[in-house]
Amino acid sequence: MQVEGFKPFSGPDAIRVYRKARERLNMENMKDDDLLNAVSSLGILLETEIALMYALQDQICTKCGNCCTDNKSLRVQKTELKQVAEYKKTSYKKIKKETHSRPRRDGSMRISRRPCPFHDGEQCTIYPLRPAECRSYPVSELLKSLGGKTTYPEDCEISDDLLVEIAIKRALEEKMNRENPDLMKELTEKKKQELQKLSGMNQNQRLAYLTQRYQNTLNRD
Ligand code: SF4
Ligand code: SF4
Numbered sequence: 001m002q003v004e005g006f007k008p009f010s011g012p013d014a015i016r017v018y019r020k021a022r023e024r025l026n027m028e029n030m031k032d033d034d035l036l037n038a039v040s041s042l043g044i045l046l047e048t049e050i051a052l053m054y055a056l057q058d059q060i061c062t063k064c065g066n067c068c069t070d071n072k073s074l075r076v077q078k079t080e081l082k083q084v085a086e087y088k089k090t091s092y093k094k095i096k097k098e099t100h101s102r103p104r105r106d107g108s109m110r111i112s113r114r115p116c117p118f119h120d121g122e123q124c125t126i127y128p129l130r131p132a133e134c135r136s137y138p139v140s141e142l143l144k145s146l147g148g149k150t151t152y153p154e155d156c157e158i159s160d161d162l163l164v165e166i167a168i169k170r171a172l173e174e175k176m177n178r179e180n181p182d183l184m185k186e187l188t189e190k191k192k193q194e195l196q197k198l199s200g201m202n203q204n205q206r207l208a209y210l211t212q213r214y215q216n217t218l219n220r221d
Helices: 012-024 032-043 047-060 078-087 092-098 139-146 159-179 181-197 203-220
Strands: 074-076 101-103 109-111
Touching: 012 032, 012 159, 032 159, 047 139, 047 159, 047 181, 047 203, 074 078, 078 092, 092 101, 139 159, 159 181
Parallel strands: none
Antiparallel strands: 074 109, 101 109
């Protein structure tokens, strides 16, 4: 079946993700085809899978700082920068000057000083208040790259791991679908009903809710 807008995940990044998933998924009765299909179908991610990736990235980020010391500028909302100024016990005006922040057309600010002025060479000095753009990395970039809009965020060492998790989950679901279709049907129905309960929320609210729920589960494990 041809899904509109679907672009299979392919090329060297997909091969690497497949190999890592194969290594991790050491099950003799796992069909190679299931895993290959699971990796190539990563070109489309479900809302629940995106939420799971957002929750996981917080858990597995190694805090290597690559995303803080590269040459990319950082987008920050004015309110976020004001909160940071408060946290740093300084003024908004001063922090704007020190970080070389310039207003953008959409009302946000662009911090052009690189490496990021909040990185002290070892770590982020505003970690609890780091802007949304930092919190959402690398998932936000992975989503764009899977949609063909940007290149794969290979400077982040957890990019592959996040996709590996989803590929493994999909391959195991496929296996369960074949071996125990009734149970799989039941689980899928349960998931559908859960998502229906959230139908009053908009997409961002739903994603935030699901991410928080996964975060709670991961913190309990
Ligand atoms: S590059 Fe990736 S692993 Fe490193 S700090 Fe940034 S998000 Fe974490
Ligand atoms: S605000 Fe913190 S997490 Fe974000 S780029 Fe700067 S140092 Fe890194």
